[in-house]
Amino acid sequence: xxxxxxxxxxxxxxxxxxxxxxxxxxxxxxxxxxxxxxxxxxxxxxxxxxxxxxxxxxxxxxxxxxxxxxxxxxxxxxxxxxxxxxxxxxxxxxxxxxxxxxxxxxxxxxxxxxxxxxxxxxxxxxxxxxxxxxxxxxxxxxxxxxxxxxxxxxxxxxxxxxxxxxxxxxxxxxxxxxxxxxxxxxxxxxx
Numbered sequence: 001x002x003x004x005x006x007x008x009x010x011x012x013x014x015x016x017x018x019x020x021x022x023x024x025x026x027x028x029x030x031x032x033x034x035x036x037x038x039x040x041x042x043x044x045x046x047x048x049x050x051x052x053x054x055x056x057x058x059x060x061x062x063x064x065x066x067x068x069x070x071x072x073x074x075x076x077x078x079x080x081x082x083x084x085x086x087x088x089x090x091x092x093x094x095x096x097x098x099x100x101x102x103x104x105x106x107x108x109x110x111x112x113x114x115x116x117x118x119x120x121x122x123x124x125x126x127x128x129x130x131x132x133x134x135x136x137x138x139x140x141x142x143x144x145x146x147x148x149x150x151x152x153x154x155x156x157x158x159x160x161x162x163x164x165x166x167x168x169x170x171x172x173x174x175x176x177x178x179x180x181x182x183x184x185x186x187x188x189x190x191x
Contacts, residue, residue: 004101004163005029011099012060017053020044026103032061064100071097071116078123084143087127091150094120098157102164111165117158118168124151125175129182137187148183152176 009015021029023044032040037054074090082090102113128151131144139145155176158164
């Protein structure tokens with residue numbers, strides 16, 4: 001889990017505070033907020049953390065806490081027709097959230113979070129394929145082009161994450177290949 005937290009902190013540009021997180025469990029990290037961060041800092045009893053960094057840590061741990069609910073909301077939203085703008089926003093959220101640590105079997109029982117992520121990825125793929133079916137050419141800087149790039153980036157993040165089960169990795173790999181094949185059949189404008 002330490003490696004995942006280190007990558008997350010680097011992604012957030014908070015890696016200089018890794019000393020703070022090293023002595024905390026995943027569940028403790030998840031529940032850091034504005035009301036208790038000073039207690040956690042006192043528990044670690046080391047250096048100080050700037051107020052700006054504390055605020056960023058609290059916002060990031062809130063995102064971590066809210067991740068399951070947000071994924072459930074995405075699952076419901078993706079059952080409906082989404083606009084290219086919404087699709088791009090959903091992809092950005094998924095890309096960001098996949099940089100956050102995912103608890104392994106030592107932290108939580110089961111893999112519900114991973115299952116939800118793969119299900120969201122499946123629904124996002126269906127939305128992308130539907131949108132691709134309605135166009136004649138694809139431009140890299142279009143919302144759809146950016147969504148495709150973000151989607152493929154998400155698949156790489158999943159494939160490189162050891163907390164996903166083999167069948168989840170295989171399914172995600174199949175999603176990426178399906179999208180690549182579909183994109184290769186469309187005339188592209190990448191200028």
